[in-house]
Amino acid sequence: MFESCYIDSRNNVKQSWFVGFVIFYFEHNNKLCDTIDEEDTSFLALIEVMKSHKVADYDPYIPVVTMNKPKEQQLFEDPNCRIIDPKYAVINLSDITRQVGLVQSSTNNIEHSVNLSLLCV
Numbered sequence: 001m002f003e004s005c006y007i008d009s010r011n012n013v014k015q016s017w018f019v020g021f022v023i024f025y026f027e028h029n030n031k032l033c034d035t036i037d038e039e040d041t042s043f044l045a046l047i048e049v050m051k052s053h054k055v056a057d058y059d060p061y062i063p064v065v066t067m068n069k070p071k072e073q074q075l076f077e078d079p080n081c082r083i084i085d086p087k088y089a090v091i092n093l094s095d096i097t098r099q100v101g102l103v104q105s106s107t108n109n110i111e112h113s114v115n116l117s118l119l120c121v
Contacts, residue, residue: 001063001114002047002095019065019100019114020047020089043093048086056113063114065102 005015023046029039050065068086075081102112 001098001100001116002089002091003097004089004091004095016053017063017097018049018053018089019063019102020049022046023048023088025093044090045093045096047089047091049089051084051086051110063116065112065114066108067110067112069110 001017001019003015003017005013008014025043025045028042028044030042031039048068051068052066054064056062056064068084069077071083071085074083098116101115103115105111105113
């Protein structure tokens with residue numbers, strides 16, 4: 001789970017939470033300016049962001065996310081459909097607020113409740 005700002009349809013900047021899964025981690029070295037030899041190193045992650053984010057109807061403290069359907073499943077369900085590609089984000093590792101678990105819905109295999117509690121072993 002990470003937080004990020006976005007611009008809504010009325011051009012207002014809002015902050016929201018997002019859930020996704022890490023595809024890979026990488027390091028980026030950014031030279032601060034041409035006259036100084038110092039580099040600023042950032043540790044980043046490429047994330048596939050879930051299709052939709054909301055809260056449960058029965059409890060506003062339980063986040064619910066909908067995963068992206070694979071392209072093959074979209075075409076199988078409707079061969080004439082417009083393919084909806086997944087969304088990606090590159091984030092700094094410090095933007096990750098917590099590691100979460102997903103609990104699959106009993107009625108919809110792409111909808112999941114977000115389990116915010118972490119197991120400490």
